[in-house]
Amino acid sequence: MKAPIRGRIRPPQxxxxxxxxxxxxxxxxxxxxxxxxxLTFREARTGILQQxxxxxxxxxxxxxxxxxxxxxFPPSESExxxxxxxxxxxxxxxxxxxxxxxxDLSVTSxxxxxxxxxTPALREAVRxxxxxxxxxxxxxxxxxxxxxMPVTFAYPAEQGPHTSGVQxxxxxxxxxxxxxxxxxxxxxxxxxxPALALAVLLALLAARGVLRPVRALRHxxxxxAEGRLDTRLTVDGSDELADxxxxxxxxxxxxxxxxxxxxxxxxxxxxxxxxxxxELRTPLAAMSVIxxxxxxGAARLxxxxxxxxxxxxxxxxxxxxxxxxxxxxxxxDAGAAxxxxxxxxxxxxxxxxxxxxxxxxxxxxxxxxxxxxxxRVDPRRLDVIVANxxxxxLRHGARPVELRLSAERTxxxxxxxxxxxxxxxxxxxxxxxxxxERFYKSDTARTRTEGSGLGLAITAENVHVHGGTIxxxxxxxxxxxxxxxxxxxxHGDRSAGGPR
Amino acid sequence: xxxxxxxxxxxxxxxxxALALGHQGHEVAAAGTGEDGMTRLRSFRPDVVVLDLMLxxxxxxxxxxxxxxxxxxxxxxxxxxxxxxxxxxxxxxAGADDYVVKPVQARVLEARIRAVLRRATTAQVAxxxxxxxxxxxxxxxxxxxxxxxxxxxIALAPSELRLLxxxxxxxxxxxxxxxxxxxxxxHSYHGDARLVDACVKRLRSKMGxxxxxxxxxxxxxxFGYRFGPR
Numbered sequence: 050m051k052a053p054i055r056g057r058i059r060p061p062q063x064x065x066x067x068x069x070x071x072x073x074x075x076x077x078x079x080x081x082x083x084x085x086x087x088l089t090f091r092e093a094r095t096g097i098l099q100q101x102x103x104x105x106x107x108x109x110x111x112x113x114x115x116x117x118x119x120x121x122f123p124p125s126e127s128e129x130x131x132x133x134x135x136x137x138x139x140x141x142x143x144x145x146x147x148x149x150x151x152x153d154l155s156v157t158s159x160x161x162x163x164x165x166x167x168t169p170a171l172r173e174a175v176r177x178x179x180x181x182x183x184x185x186x187x188x189x190x191x192x193x194x195x196x197x198m199p200v201t202f203a204y205p206a207e208q209g210p211h212t213s214g215v216q217x218x219x220x221x222x223x224x225x226x227x228x229x230x231x232x233x234x235x236x237x238x239x240x241x242x243p244a245l246a247l248a249v250l251l252a253l254l255a256a257r258g259v260l261r262p263v264r265a266l267r268h269x270x271x272x273x274a275e276g277r278l279d280t281r282l283t284v285d286g287s288d289e290l291a292d293x294x295x296x297x298x299x300x301x302x303x304x305x306x307x308x309x310x311x312x313x314x315x316x317x318x319x320x321x322x323x324x325x326x327x328e329l330r331t332p333l334a335a336m337s338v339i340x341x342x343x344x345x346g347a348a349r350l351x352x353x354x355x356x357x358x359x360x361x362x363x364x365x366x367x368x369x370x371x372x373x374x375x376x377x378x379x380x381x382d383a384g385a386a387x388x389x390x391x392x393x394x395x396x397x398x399x400x401x402x403x404x405x406x407x408x409x410x411x412x413x414x415x416x417x418x419x420x421x422x423x424x425r426v427d428p429r430r431l432d433v434i435v436a437n438x439x440x441x442x443l444r445h446g447a448r449p450v451e452l453r454l455s456a457e458r459t460x461x462x463x464x465x466x467x468x469x470x471x472x473x474x475x476x477x478x479x480x481x482x483x484x485x486e487r488f489y490k491s492d493t494a495r496t497r498t499e500g501s502g503l504g505l506a507i508t509a510e511n512v513h514v515h516g517g518t519i520x521x522x523x524x525x526x527x528x529x530x531x532x533x534x535x536x537x538x539x540h541g542d543r544s545a546g547g548p549r
Numbered sequence: 550x551x552x553x554x555x556x557x558x559x560x561x562x563x564x565x566x567a568l569a570l571g572h573q574g575h576e577v578a579a580a581g582t583g584e585d586g587m588t589r590l591r592s593f594r595p596d597v598v599v600l601d602l603m604l605x606x607x608x609x610x611x612x613x614x615x616x617x618x619x620x621x622x623x624x625x626x627x628x629x630x631x632x633x634x635x636x637x638x639x640x641x642x643a644g645a646d647d648y649v650v651k652p653v654q655a656r657v658l659e660a661r662i663r664a665v666l667r668r669a670t671t672a673q674v675a676x677x678x679x680x681x682x683x684x685x686x687x688x689x690x691x692x693x694x695x696x697x698x699x700x701x702x703i704a705l706a707p708s709e710l711r712l713l714x715x716x717x718x719x720x721x722x723x724x725x726x727x728x729x730x731x732x733x734x735x736h737s738y739h740g741d742a743r744l745v746d747a748c749v750k751r752l753r754s755k756m757g758x759x760x761x762x763x764x765x766x767x768x769x770x771x772f773g774y775r776f777g778p779r
Binding site for chain 1: 559561562564565566568569572630631651652653654655656658725726727737738739740741742743771772
């Protein structure tokens, strides 16, 4: 009943649940961190820049509004320069530079400043419309904010502002703001690593939570397959895996019950056969003891009654043999067959078996010299083995029947090999696997053989109880060949039988 | 003709065995219980007892011990049902000389009875062998079928006596269990060697052999037994 299922050795599970969970958790963590970071970064950057930008523009506007009225119009180059320097002087940092433009005049707060940050697009935007314009420019590693505003006159107020033609440009290095943003990016990056680590840890924990019951289930399934039907899982929790474990337990219990029922039925069937044989013993004991009386008395009866009496006598003998064999088989089934080991000369034993059944002339026995092949066997069982094999060969095969007894060394152990070979038609291939089965009839039309139908089954059991092997085959030269190998224990291998 | 006391509880088996043995010419007395058997033993004075081991009330084993208590030389054959093998050794150690397994054919039982009676009666004195042999402090009278140790008679059952006579006829020679089964019990070579072992045990105990180091009936491990005072 045991299925020889062994766990196959699988390659490392790259597609295993654990790896998949870790990858999924990691991806989620990284994506979340990246998205959060990106959004935060964008919002924060916009906020920071917007704020500083607004402050810069507001301050510039205020200064220009304050200083512009003092500017002569149209300004000379030196006046324009003074204006630019004055505007620049109001700024907190000397790194903030001012460019003032009027028509073709273009002066900077710092003499000789090329004012490269100013793009033509911004210059054009400021010139064409009377509004403040700004642009963030990035030149190499440095980011700057360039603000441009036309100087306008507010009066006459009803006509709205009109440009004076003077434009002021301010460039503000965004180093501070850039470092805030960089710090933000670094912070996001730094936060991502622990988040990822945490995600992996959580994934492993989750995988453990899932995998532990799965692994337990796998072990339990294998255990069941190996025949330990009482295997059960401990069910904790109420999730799907707990449900699965519960279902597994129910299935295992159902399996155990039906297997136990099967075993029980088989045991009952065997016990029934044994009980029947047992019950038949007493009537058979009375019947079989008087068969000799019947046989002798039959001669004095009329032929019809004599035939009936002889029939009863012979069938009683057969029935007795059948019951004997059934009880022998029942003992093997119950594990109650006991070996009474005795060290004997095997050749002598085989010779005696043949002689006691008057087979010495019918069988070509090739036996070793006396006392060459000695070993501890159960003499009665060896007699049964040899007698059944030879009897079978004589009954179902054809003469000559050959018996060969030899010793065979395999490693440390010596085996006695008994081969019985007949010259009959051999055993059909379809029958060969079943010859040692109980009551197996090769010819279904023939309902009764001379033997009980248990002879070869008993032979095989007797061989097995010795720890030996038995094989049936067809000889290459024709005829059936039975080979028995019995391990040969010598005295001292095991405790000796009998009193010291 | 030999007188057989049959103690068997099953009526049909008892009648059949009595019929078969009567047919062979034996004079048979049959008892259905052990108690009845013991009564018949005294009144009928049988030559041999055939005793079923499974009896209601007083068991076969008790009957066997009780018979041995009053008559060591009475040949006892016990009958056991096939499948009750455990009883055999106990029965043999209780003093039975031989056993048959039921169902048994009349001629097999008859042969056993004859063999056990031969054991009890045959005097094996060949020419040239002295009537009384002495081995250490043991005296064996082959013609008188008696054994004494330091002048004290030892009461032996037929198979014990026959076993001792067989072994002591060739001191030092090793007999295999199979040989002893054939010569003492007239069983086949493949018979039950436990008969020999149980009988050796009983014999040693009656001869007062020291446990573990028997003086007369020695075990030759892996081969069998031999007789030799040492």
